[in-house]
Every structure is written in structure tokens, then in C-alpha cells.
Amino acid sequence: MGLRTLAPARGWRPSWDVLRHNALLVVILGLLVALIMIPVVRLIINSFIEGHPAIPDGWTLKNYATAFGMPLFYEALVTTLSLASVGTALTVVIAVLFAWLIERTDMPCRNLAWTLILIPMAIPGVLFALGWALLLSPNTGAMNVLLRDVFGWFGVEMTEGPINIYSLGGLIFLDGVRGVTTVFLMVVGAFRMMDPSLEEAARVSKAGTVATFFRVTLPALSPAILAATMYSFISSMESFEAPLAIGLPANIFVLSTLIFFTTRIQAPLDYGLAAVFGVSYMLLMVFLLIWYRRAMRNSERFSTVTGKGFRPRVISIGKWRYAALGMFVVYFLLAVVAPFCVLLWTSLLPGYRPPSLAAMGTMTLANYVEIFETDRVFEVIWNTLVLMIVASTVTMILAFMASWVIVRAPVRGRGLLDSLMFVPHAIPGIVIALALIMAFLTPPLRYTGLYGSMAVLVLGLVVAYISFGTRLMNSAIMQIQKELEQAAYVSGAGTMKTLFHITLPLLFPAFAAGWVWVAVHALRAFSIPLMLSSKNNEVFAVLLWEFWENGTASLAAGLGVLLIAALIPLTLLMRRFILQVSGQQR
Amino acid sequence: MEVVVRDLTKSFGTLEGNVNALNGLGFHVARGEFYTLLGPSGCGKSTTLRCIAGLERADGGEIRIGERQVAGPDVWIAPNERPIGMVFQSYAIWPHMTVYRNVEFPLRQSRNRVRKSEREARVMEALTLVQMEELAHRPAPFLSGGQQQRVALARALVSRPDVLLLDEPLSNLDAKLREELRFEIKELTRRLGITSIYVTHDQVEALAMSDRIAVMHGGRILQEGTPKDIYLRPRTSFVAQFVGQVNFFHGTVAPGREHGMGVIGTPQGRLRCMLPDGMAPGAAALVAVRPESLFASTSRGDGAGDGNMIEGEVEKAVFLGDMVDCQVRVGAECVRARTSEVDDIAAGRRVYLRFTPESCVVLPAGAEAAAAE
Structure with missing residues (x-):
């Protein structure tokens, strides 16, 4: 048709038929809406209720009055924002520099660097934080001891420090280093796809390498960099692990740890107050995400990345090559090697001691033996596997069906569904968990008796990752020619049969990539399992934290080493899958 | 099975407001007929076909297949x-299946499933019809365009449907x-x-x-035959x-007609033609x-x-081998003609164009305007 058809003028009748003939589809979509809306609504309701959610004391505005009259709340808000902004600035500078060095210059070992920069993804945030706690705790931190020794040679004697990780600076450092991989991955494609003639034009106009980089390359890539910056900022706003492990001991609160503290640590627990924090936190994130989406839409219009397969020109940076390599080595030491080695070291000692020859003599595998002799450990491993497999399968199947309705079904209100699927993306994990706690402590969901079960944990992760899954499935379904599905209808297959025999197999690579992504994230998930943990649903990361909290750092470290060992192959697998998918789309 | 389409209407919302894609369209396809x-x-031709298939829904009207009203x-x-x-323009062969699986799909997945024992014979029969039985176990991505179209045809026929719908199957x-x-x-x-x-559209x-053609324009049938x-x-x-090249001469009907034969006065001269009934002298x-x-x-x-x-x-x-295709300036008009006098025709030559009265079709001027209303 020559006309650009926006929507069928009276499109509701056939759509109704699609749904009427597919009760299962309707039920699943209904569940999905309930899954997202019930906790959110429950959270908002409970912010107006006094007392424990299970035994409410009636309506009140007191929670809001308390929260907004609390200096700690404002303090946490300011800390959250400053941590996110300074941390993001650090992340972006490092990541953009590496993207340029690795993709466009003759830095040595570029291919190796490309793979190594992915390894931080295999280290869960909580382990990264614990590793650095061991490295830089003021008295016994391995790196502090080393630094003091070095200073000692120059005659400077110190009894503690020089660096204290338990500080806002420490948090910012951890956040900044932590985010590099994600931002690198978000901008590296743009560096690769950028039209090299833009740079060549600058060079023939007598601009040097540095001037070209700052005057031409960076501005041309600013949409991609801006997108990655905003994304990184939003992730930092939600960070929980480092603020919990490093911030709480130093009395530094961010919004996420404030909620955790109010509902899991302080006495008496105050769910109403936590709900107010949760609602405020959620609103803040919603505004950030709306701003992010709008900026994305605008930036696409000025896109300089054409997507044509250019052969990027490699820029020679002379003797600076080795400085560049040195910088990368330092980054990799800080992001991976140092924290991992200290965890490994600790896991081999009866109790943590700074590295020394004397300590080396006490090395033992006893911790690993003890881990596997702990009664719960097999249950915990089983729970972790179940969580990983069930959460990723459920997430991806729901995402697939929701995306199909969003992209294909001639249903009114699918735009609404699309927006709804975006909502969880705006909710920090800690708030999802809080909302689920409240939902499962109050009717009607209370009667399911699922509070504290694995099922709630699965739900929490499904909600947390459904936005990602839907986005991935949306673009995958859009790539599938409509006629392939229509051919199935006229061959006599109904909607569900078509979905599972035609559509799903066709987008299987994308489905598998999403599955592995969710599995990796489920395996290292921390905030949601910790908030929702009970004795029935403990997973690896929670057990690890428990060991740490109980002062058995060696056991925690041993568990961490095992977890990282499991995550490295999975991470590489995920990367392969995702490369395959993007390769197909090209 | 016969197909009856009656009073089909459909409009699409577009950037410029609603546009009528189908305007009270109706036709009747007899059993066994090949209708284009x-x-x-x-x-609106594809929209019509997709309405018959049920892939789109009309706003009004009725479609019957045999005795059964389907919309x-x-x-x-x-x-x-x-x-x-149905055979689609893009073939729509499922790339994750072999040729055999593609053709078997309607027998496996439709409500009236065919028993397994019978299925193979049916699939091979359909593949034989389109001469693809040799390639039955080839994965679909390894087929050429023509082979894909044959598979699509076999898939459309394997369930022995009453009606075969073909949406520009050859255009790719x-x-x-x-x-x-x-x-x-x-x-x-x-x-x-x-x-x-x-x-x-070809x-x-x-x-x-x-067997019969319906020429469509603006969501309605202009002529069927x-x-x-x-x-x-x-x-x-x-x-x-639309159905071929044609030269038009504008004129008015001159008085006098015998045995249906009359004369039209045109700027290019007086043309003798068969006059349709109801063409009065003086009419354009x-x-x-x-x-x-x-x-x-x-x-x-x-x-x-x-x-x-x-x-x-x-x-x-333009020399075409067995003939010459030429454009001839006749007064203000440019007329296309053919000739087998291959040697003599060249640009700038004076030529005489002859044609019989029977080869002329007289249309009432302004009929187009009436039809488009």
C-alpha cells in the first residue's frame, strides 16, 4: 500500500478475537500486569499505613511527616546523588578512554584487552566490595600494609591508613571502577562504527591526534557517550552492594541502604517509613528514566553513527602506546586482579591476615572443606540453581509473550502495555523487594502463603529483569517478517501454536541470549535475595553475606571464589550469544 | 467451492485522515475458476485478498466461501x-525448518490434524505436484527464490483447501x-x-x-470480464x-450511423468506428x-x-527485432504504433497509420470521472 497506515480505524474487533480465542495468553498477560502493579500499588498504600504490614494500625500521614523531617533521609539523598554523579564521571572518563584506545589506536595487546575488560562482569558487586574492604581497611588492609611498608623505606612511619575504604571517597572509587565495563560496551560500538572520514577530514585540516580526538571524535560520538553516561548514572543511583558493605560500617547511607536498614536492621523495624523512602526513591528514578528516554529520542536524530560497515582507521599514538597499556594494566589490577587475589588469599587462611611469609605458612583448604560441610550449603546451591533457571525461563517466556502482544497483536492499549513493561526498569531492586514483602504480607497475596519462599524470590527477579527481556524481545520480534506468522495462520494454526512453533524458534538466538543474561544476573543478584531472604530461600550471595556478617571472612571469601569460578564461563557464554544475535541483525 | 464477496468496505487511518481502501467491493468467483x-x-487488491484469508478484517460487507459465511x-x-x-509475495517459507517440515506444518498444526501414517504420503504428493520431491529434506534457507515459491505452493495445497489465494506470488x-x-x-x-x-499488478x-479478471482502482472494481x-x-x-498500451483520440460523435458504424470527428481526422448504443451525435x-x-x-x-x-x-x-516500435507525431498528439517495415522507418520519416474500425473502442469521454465517483 502506498499509504502509510498507522492503525486500523476500527481495529478492536479482530484484536478481541485474538484474545478471546487465546485464554492462556490473556491469563498470562493478566498475571504479568498483576505482578507489576500489585506490588507497586501495595507499596504506595503502605506508605500511608502505620504499623507492620501484617498487623496494620490504620491510615496515617505520619510516615511522610517522619521521613521528610528526618535529616538522615536528606543526607542519604545527597549522598546517593553525589556518589552517582562523581562515580559516573570517573566511570565515563575511564571507559571512553579505553574504548578509544582499544578500538582506534595501536595500543599493544588490544584484542586481549577487549576480552579482559569483560571479566569484571563475572565478579558480583558484593564480592568486589568485600575484596576492597579486605584490601583497604585502615588497619589490616593488604594494600594499606603494603603502602605503609613502602612509606617506611622513606622514613614515614604510620600505624594505620594511608587509605580508608570506609569513606565516601572509597564508595566513589568502587562505583567508578565498577561501571567501566558496561559503559565501555555501550560506547565501543560507536567508536567502531563512526565514519572515519570525519577524522580524516580533521587530520588533513592540520589538526593533531589530540586535537582531533577532542574536537572531532568526542563531539561526533557525544550522543552515544551521553546515553552511556545517563545509563551509568541511573545504575549508580541504584547501587546497593558497596554502600552496604563499605558505607554502613562508616555510617554513610544511600537511599537503598537506608531502606534496607529501616526494614532489616534497626529496632523496631518501620515498614511504613521504608515505604515512604521506597516511594520517593521510585519517583526519583521514574523522573530520571523519563528524562533518559526523552534524551535518547532526541539524540537519535543527530546520530553520526551510520551503521555502515566502515573499516576504522587505526591511529598511531607513538610512545604513548606503552603508557596506554600501563593504564589498562593498572585498571585491570584494580578491577579484577587485586580484589580476586585478596579473596583467594583470604579463602586459604584460617582467618584474614595481611599477606606475609608467616601467613603463607598457615595456608590451608580447610575453609573449602568447611563450606561443603555446612549443612545448608547444598540446599543453598540447589536454591541458587533453581532461582537461576526458573527466573530466567519465566522472565523470558513472559517477556516473549508480552512483546508479541506489544509488537504484533492488533490490540488496543498495547502502547500502554509497552509502558507498563518499562516500569520495573525504574524501580531499584531494593524497592521491588520491599514492595513484594508488603504485597505478600497483606491480603490477597498473604493467603498464598508464599512469603519467604523461593517463589517470591523468583517473582522479585522476574520483575527486576522483565524490562530488559521485553526490550530484547521487542526488537527481535520486529525483525521477523509478519508473513511468516500469517503463513502459519492460513495453514490452520492458531495463535498459540504459531507463537511456539514459528515465532519462538525463529527468534531463538535472541531468546537464548536473554536467558543467559538473566541467568548471569540471577546468579549474582544480591539486593533482592537479601531483602527477601528467610531460612527457606537462601541463595549463594546471601549465605556469603551471612558469613561475612558473622565475622568469618575466610568462608565468605571461599564462597566468593567459587561463585566467580561459576560466573566466568557463563559471562563468556553470554557474550558469545549476544554477539551471535547482533551478528544476525547486521 | 465458490467465493462470494459483497459490499466490502474498509478504511485506514493515515496521517492525512481516514482513507477508504475498499469502497463497497463485490464479486463472485465460481467453483474451479481462476479469478484475478x-x-x-x-x-485495494491485496487488502481484499487478505480479508478473504482473514488476515484483515473489513469494516463492513460479507464474505462467503461455499455455503459458509466467513466474515x-x-x-x-x-x-x-x-x-x-495462501501463497505470499515473500514466500514466507519458515527458515528454521526443512522443505518437508514446511509442507507438513498445515497437516500437523491445524485443527483437523492428519494422522501420522497418512501425513508423509500427503506431503510427498504435494511436493511432487510442484516437482520438489527431490529436495524434501533440504533446509529452507538453501532454496532459490523459485524453489521457495514452489514450496510455498505445495504448503498452500497440502491440506487440500477449497480456495487457493495467491498474493503477487511471482513478483520477486x-x-x-x-x-x-x-x-x-x-x-x-x-x-x-x-x-x-x-x-x-502485472x-x-x-x-x-x-479465467476472469477484475480490474481494480481506488478500492472498487472498474471492470470484470x-x-x-x-x-x-x-x-x-x-x-x-492499465491492461496494455493504448492511444487515445478525443473527439465528438458526428451525425449518421449505419449498422452500428459511425464517425467520430477528431483533430487527427474523421475516424470510422463501431459506436456503442446510446451515443448520440454531438456527444464527446x-x-x-x-x-x-x-x-x-x-x-x-x-x-x-x-x-x-x-x-x-x-x-x-525503436528496433525490436521482428518489428519496429515507433512514436508518431500526429498534430498535437503523440501516437504509438508498430510496423514490420523494418527498413524504412526512421525518425523524421512521414508515415501513414492505418487501422480498422473494429479495432477502435469508443468510450464516452468523462466515463473515468463517472467511474471514480
């Missing part, structure tokens, strides 16, 4: 419940293959005696394959132009003559005789 919807893109006010049969097979193929498949499809549907509805395809009817006796200038008329009916010659010969003759100057001549 022919028209330019945007005329109408308060009636809606889903596409997978209709007794149809190269010219030679197109010609080959054109005859194959025609032959196959005739052998099976299946009712077929074919959508195309008039050669339509003329070669169809056998290929000969449509080509030789177009009722509007749009139809005349349009004389349509196909280029192949105009014989160009460099000699004046005996003049017009019983036929018509006009005179002009060759503007362009």
Missing part, C-alpha cells in the same frame, strides 16, 4: 478456521522464472480444479493466467491503459486504439478505404 484481481499498487456483521471465522491455502522472481511458473501455476490449479484468487500475468473482454473491450480509459467521445492495431507504412497506398488512416511524422523508432 488486477490493479496498481494501493488499489460479515457479527460473523468472524479466524484465518486458521477457513478452508484456504526474475523474468524467465516468472514466465515458467506462470504456466505451471495455471496448469496445476486447472488440474486440481481448485478455486483460485490471484492478485497482481497485466501480462493476469491476461495469461486468468474474461482476459479478451478486458483487453479488447475496455469500458473506461483507465482499464484500457474517446477513441482507444492499441498500438498493435496501428500499422505504419511509408506509402500512402490507396488511402483510407473502408478503414481509417492518419498521417504523421516519426519522432522515435
